[in-house]
Amino acid sequence: MKKTIITMLIALVAMVANAETYNYLKFTKTNGSTVTYSVEGLKLTYDNSNVYVTNAETSATIALAEVQDMYFSNEGGSSSFIRGDVNNDGTVSISDVAALIDYMIDNTTIINLDAADCNADQNVSIADVSALIDYLLNHSW
Ligand SMILES: [Ca+2]
């Protein structure tokens, strides 16, 4: 399994050179969630246990053991995310606030950046934390 992933990674790193033709790099994880990264400024490195994703917006570390699939896409996940479901578990709850705050603090927590843009200003910031808390209190965006 690991060998397969390493092979996929080598292919992906080669593809990064051509990533301009795609808008997003996506990872499907073994728990069924999908994380999406913009290819803008994308850098992809890896070692024996992790893949390191850096782009213009964020940087993240993903354990190879959790990676089920990786691919480039032109779809930013707009068809498949729930606004406010920052941790991609299918519901919007207080745990999403925690995930968003973790992301703000350490910038390595893996979140769904589309879902995390709670106030839909195309940016993930502290304002989204308050938008998300407002949603949890009022049940409307
Ligand atoms: Ca959630």
Ligand SMILES: [Ca+2]
């Ligand atoms: Ca926002």
